[in-house]
Amino acid sequence: MADANTAHNHGADHGHAHGHEHHISPLSTYMAVYGALLVLTVVTVGVSYLGLPSAPSLMVAMAVALVKASLVAAWFMHLKYDSRFNLFIFLATFWFGGSFFLFTFTDLSSRGAIVKDNDSFEYRQDVADGQ
8 A cells, every 4th residue: 555655646746856847838828939030031021122232231130130039948948947057058159159250250341451563462451441
């Protein structure tokens, strides 16, 4: 009889042994996030038609993508209700990804400024400033 109670209690505790509580968001929240994702997609497409130079266009696109990824991770992946460690890991990916994009933006902004002159390469500030 003790074995039956032990097995019963073990089964009841199994769902909450790790401290995870399931959070169920209302459908309206998911629909609001979905609507925001659609609006941000329209913004991304709209920015592509503005004819901005490549560096600002890429920065706007990456900013919108960052917001969209955050919305998806927070609500659809339930990161908002998960442990702080998982949030830290998610934010660390943005930190490292941002550092890689920083180098890309630096490269894009200086591409026309390096000019070959008499068998040597020279950095020209007037070209880098767009003059």
